[in-house]
Amino acid sequence: MPTYDLKPEISIKDYQDAWNGYEKIKSILPFTGEKKVIAIECYPGVDLEELENQLLEALPHASLVCSDDYAYDAETVTKKIQRTLTDDRVFGVMSHYTLDEFFPKAELKKIQQKIARFDGMTVIYGTGATIIASTPDVLIYADLTRWEIQCRFRSGRSNWKADNASEDALRKFKRGYFFEWRMADRLKQNLFPKIDYLLDTNIPNEPTMISGADYRKALKHVTEQPFRLVPYFDASVWGGQWMKEKFNLDPEKENYGWAFDGVPEENSVRLRFGEVVVEVPSINVVHQFPVELLGEKVHARFGKEFPIRFDYLDTVGGGNLSMQVHPYVEYIQDKFGMTFTQNESYYILEANENSTIYLGVKDGVDKDEMVADLKKAEQGDYRFPDEKYINCFPVKKHDHYSIPSGTIHCGGPDTVVLEISQTPYIFTFKLWDWGRVGLDGVPRPVHIDHGAENINVDYNTTWVKEQLINPFRTIQETTNYKEEHTGLHELEFIETRRHWFETEALVQSHDSVNMLNLVEGEEITVESLDNRFKPFTVHYGETFIVPEQIKEYRLVNQGNSKEVAVIQAFVKVL
Template identity: 65%
Template sequence: MSHYELAPEIKIKQFEGVWSDYRTIANKLIKVVKDETKSRTILAIECYPGVRNEEFEKHLIPLLAPKKIIFADDIAMDGTEITEMVKRTLTDDRVFGVMSHYELDEFFPKEKVKAVQEEIATTEGLIVIYGTGATVIAEPDILVYADLARWEIQCRYRSGEIGNWKMENYEEDALRKYKRGFFFEWRTADRHKKKYFDKIDFLLDTNVGNEPKMVSGTDFRQALRQVASAPFRVVPYFDASVWGGQWMKERFNLDPEAENYGWAFDGVPEENSLYLRFGDVKIEVPSINVVFQHPNELLGPKVHSRFGTEFPIRFDYLDTVGGGNLSLQVHPSVEYIQDKFGRQYTQDESYYILDAQEDSTVYLGVKEGTTKEELMADLEKAAKGNYRFQDEKYINVFPVKKHDHILIPAGTIHCSGPNTVVLEISASQYIFTFKLWDWDRVGLDGLPRPVHLEHGRENLQMNRDTKWVKENLINQFEILKDENGVKTERTGLHELEFIETQRHWFEDKVTLETHDSVNMLNLVEGTEVVVESVDDSFEPFEVHYGETFIVPECVKKYTIRNTSTDSNQKVAVIQAFVRNL
């Protein structure tokens, strides 16, 4: 039986107080307002896009009995105006936009803001401003920040519960809503959030409907400081796919009634969240908040200086056991992603084969003699329908087995075949995958899955052929150390990629260094290990098979001890970090 932890929590050691349910939260805020002893007090509830404002209107604000209520969203431009303003960011594409650099206040007409501020200046008593942009309207005396996990936003998009900010596009294609969030709304909201992090008086968790939880800003910031000082896990989430899979259901104790789980995100801090345990109350916050607040401690100064407040490494699972192939795809070059989409770096990646069956395969690189013209002509013919792309005529298919490591630098055509469990280790670019062929499938939403042949054409590296792939991308293992019961191998990634991966086999324990970078690791063999401090700076941290965990750069050195049920069982962890180029 797997001990994979589906809801890992971080126990916060020191905090002053935590409040749950709207009445308790309102009573706390009322007390704070009274302590202000001012004739006019402005309480702002700044909301991440996607937060349920109607809950505040119904359950919180009436309890506060304010003299004046202002909904910030009413002061902002309407959705049509915003769409026109950001149309170059959104583009006409269903999936891809251009990374925006807008500030939130750009969407609030100055004359409307000024008029509201004049009203505020003539009002005595408590004034409550709530919604996205509440802090644009006025500088608050008390700031409550209502935060929301990225995955929860996506679920609300899919269900049709919400549209995008200032839009009534509830029934619009979820991919288009996600695109608007990813390229525009979340960038703008994160930029604004970072400005106010140190001014937050209370952090409000709004992830579960009508079950709010609140903690003081001081305790929230202290909690993030604690997270950035020791090993931790983010909260994984699992999603169905058109290609599979059944393996994770059994191994990770997922819902056996679900049709499949093709995806698992267990190491994507921009997408995942954290469970922070304050006594009896669990607070959920986006894990990217730790990166925003403590980039030097978490990422390391060198990685921070290179990537800013982005977490550059991503671990996720692709499960095709009992399913089909992934889409045939390619990732953009750095130059292309910078020019077309405004990103700093590209989605270089690799497939670590966590489990495999006799027929497990990967598609990787083009066959000798293939030309881009004939390959693209066949892909374009297939995209028009009524024709099956002749995949094995053009693309290499290699058998794979458990613990193989397949390197996939940008520009290499690739995909996983059926009956394979892939631990995907890649740079964190999230959605920059150009699908070229998808085996005539439609998505789970019933719509044809989008392909991007023109983007693909510009990025396919035709020199990644059979010979080159065999010599450069398949199991490029180099033994770095094999002594005292520890075998350490460099397994990748390719020299064109900025991530290095090392695999450590051991029976008792291994001591690792962070290499001036945040570390992301996964227990790929064995049932259980414990991560221990070499200087008692953090408590022992338990990890189970298949769990991804993060070690902040500030830890510098740490030990992993084998605590598997069979003490003679050799275990293995794979460690990823940013190369110090």
């Protein structure tokens, strides 16, 4: 049986050259010759010590300047951004800082004047290198994926300009999510047309590099064909065992609760240039070619944000997810500075007789009484009586449940959920976590005060049964093909369709970028109707993206399964 591809790649044919390893990179870069300034702008999290030891140590005659040394110190930066960070362990406020705000102007002027007096070559490296030298003779951008940054946080790495190596990973992630990555992405977008070389620093001591021209062409090429993101997997206190077997993951790991395989803000793309693979954050594609990828209508509505998210939740052999609720639009805008909220749905990919979903409150629930019991449970030595307040429904394979913001919900045991949702993916207000602590031994954070402001008790048993459970409606059907509307709820801006077919299906993009997953069957190909791209192979469980500029495409059953099913998500055009 075809297997899930853990490292999908996009082959780039039209390029000049590509290099791997520091020795080859040093031989290519213009590190000798006349007076010049070279800037190595680094995404926060790039290992500067590695650059110093492996790349810059070979430049005995160059003047080296680390830009980080000329930014404010850690205490000043943290104080400056305190309103963005907040005192909360998980949630901050989306910042609008730019990197230049963290370089004192007097110090900046001094180092710029000093560099002007240097003879020969000057190499400025670090986060903010281009703040010091805005028009260098050569610009190298050292990039890094967010998952690799998070792994470095967990291993003890600090945030940029922060003395927080021992701080818990949630707080480090919060500082990255709300502050560092926003600021760095703004700068990266501005530098994109100026980059002379793109340096991939994801694998320690094994960099790869391409020219800026090839990098720009490659990102545009991504938007001209179906493609997959590079998935990553993570453990959880409720994590299960299903993905280990189905996706050929490390069997020695205790569990895998999460799979992020359709989150452009978090995932990456692997670009193959002959023997060299360059991995970059997939959000780079969204930022640089939003119209080509998203479509004019989606771009007009969301700007440079990818509004759809697919991920997996695996509780097979594990436990319940946390009881939770997502914020209303006005709440997430007012409290956190986000533009839209986290509506979602659960598509059931695997289930047995124990599988359940908690969804909505029971008829007649008193909200104040329920919140009081949640707060009592938060203090410990008291079990929240979920059976008194919350609906619990059995689920089966291929069910689909809409979950608009304001709906209390929780996935049950022995279930694999394909979560299809709107993108702001960290805004989950945990209300009750079954008395558990996290994998780090620290009690998992709950946010009852936030949650209480967003629980809608009108989303009760009666309403949920009428509105949220399996809203299937057949759109068209022939002997060997059926297209169904499967959700999401009318309050949510994503629409999902399911395509069942024996041989092939013709699919429309609906003026939106499409995100899809093969939820039944072994293997399909995505094929062009006009030969614009080569047939693209998809295996069971793989999430893939079809850019909006591909208006129509064909899905073809290539496996041994008599019938296959693909679920398609797109933005409803109002």
